Amino acid sequence: MDRLQIRPKPMHSFTEENYLKTIYYLSARQEGEVTTNSLAEMTATKAASVSDMLRKLAEKQLIHYKKYQGVRLTEEGERLALKVIRRHRIWEVFLSEKLGFGWDEVHEMAEELEHIRSEELVQKLDAFLGYPQFDPHGDPIPSPAGHMPAVEYSKLSEVTIGEEVQVMGVLEHSPEFLQHLDKTGLNLGCRVLVQDVNVFDKSVSVQINHEKTLFVSNEVARNLLVN
Amino acid sequence: MDRLQIRPKPMHSFTEENYLKTIYYLSARQEGEVTTNSLAEMTATKAASVSDMLRKLAEKQLIHYKKYQGVRLTEEGERLALKVIRRHRIWEVFLSEKLGFGWDEVHEMAEELEHIRSEELVQKLDAFLGYPQFDPHGDPIPSPAGHMPAVEYSKLSEVTIGEEVQVMGVLEHSPEFLQHLDKTGLNLGCRVLVQDVNVFDKSVSVQINHEKTLFVSNEVARNLLVN
């Protein structure tokens, strides 16, 4: 019998990694500092708990934090956040490409797998998958060095009549939304010709892959990224 | 942004799973109840901490426990322990077969991966690997229903002169031991003809794959399982 659960204490806890990742996402969503309340909402905790954690992350120099002034990742904090996001997205590719899970199923499992701490594991997995550039939702995979590739997509809701575009990603990642896309045939990579835009509800009428015509609500169109 | 770390609270913690697994292994190692001290040693904690956990596991009906009398898994506890061991060994096969890790490297990562909680994940992974029967160390993989296949191997130290056997597994799993086997060419599956046994130190002289001759210490021979 040998060293069953002797694990060297990791540098950062799951919880810390999740906070960093969440701060990264909220920072990307809008300019300026991230607020305590928005973090509480995203992490499904209370503002008081977030305050505690922010103090701790600031002590560890992972965030810039002045009381009541919101929060911003330090370089080190961003490096760590991108590492977690890289692991998450690589695992999503594995689950989707190799194990045959649907794009609506992979996120939940990746939320756990992203915390497995082995540089070599994610490196070998990356190679095994052929160094994918994007995850199953079209999101770019950060480089091993911790750089997030820039992507410039528009929302389908912003495309003008007559243009033909390709579905490149989604903004909304809920299983419900993704299953709805599956049902209507709006998969990643499919070509979409915008035929008409309804001026009242801003729904769009589109032709998919030069075949069937479809009505897409603005709610859906706003969450579809196209080339 | 969507449900980042909203995880449904799992039935059993990592820690509980590790205790159950450890109790299983210690039970297999010798007859009778498992002692508090042996658990403390295996889990690299103190006896006091083990006592606390045993009380909790007993409350959850996962172990039979009478104070000062040692401990034994209930049916439910054994079912859970075997589930964890199954996940551990399937992940080890993945790491070894698909990602190319050595058998001396896989255990540590599997210690983390074994706690990923998704029935469907391990089921799909099992299928992806072609339903392996044994892990990279020759240990049998428990069935999905929670049954540990019986295997009947001898130790190389017990083989009589003139017999030819095949290496089927290892009892010791430390990277040091496994690397030593790699170095001497004693891989899983290789054929071993016992040519001589030294009566003093019980080391054995063996011929490997009908080729080179090798001296194997009793320490090593005791930890090699052969057909």
Added chain:
DNA sequence: ATAATAATTTAGGCTTGTCTAAAAATTTTT
């Protein structure tokens, strides 16, 4: 410029899993 409202932090507690030191039970030795 206050007053009211909203956001954030602090205070004090709880749970899990760990620890050390002390008490209690069991086992071994004499």
Added chain:
DNA sequence: AAAAATTTTTAGACAAGCCTAAATTATTAT
């Protein structure tokens, strides 16, 4: 069968991460 030694449990603490309630600071409205 006692005494000594060992094993196990209990008592009391602590860190991480969470909570509610109260206090504080910032923002918005009057």
